[in-house]
Amino acid sequence: MLFWALSGVLYVLAGICAFINPILTSAALTLFLAIALLVAGVFRVFVGRRMRPLKGWGWIVASGVITALAGFVIALGWPVNSLWILGLFLAVDLIVQGWTMLAFGLGIRS
Numbered sequence: 001m002l003f004w005a006l007s008g009v010l011y012v013l014a015g016i017c018a019f020i021n022p023i024l025t026s027a028a029l030t031l032f033l034a035i036a037l038l039v040a041g042v043f044r045v046f047v048g049r050r051m052r053p054l055k056g057w058g059w060i061v062a063s064g065v066i067t068a069l070a071g072f073v074i075a076l077g078w079p080v081n082s083l084w085i086l087g088l089f090l091a092v093d094l095i096v097q098g099w100t101m102l103a104f105g106l107g108i109r110s
Helices: 002-020 022-050 057-077 085-109
Strands: none
Touching: 002 022, 022 057, 022 085
16 A cells, blocks of 8 residues: 555656656656666676577577667767657657557458
């Protein structure tokens, strides 16, 4: 119960902050995205290297390197890229979701 209440308070405060200062919010979210991508990429490289005897381990490592590189590039351009990077990620997600829905719809039609 306490966790849900604290979580709710945090969400309300974050929403108020985003409403009052959207530029600061986009900069903070972009920095968080860069850190998350760096951490996820390094973790994926670590896991991929531990899977070394298994077939396909190199793909996991390559994926991790690309993810970490994306985080590094975003962090290098921060805070200037904060105004467009979140929009780019949203646009890519919307395009992928749209193509997925189209493919699914066409697949169940046949």
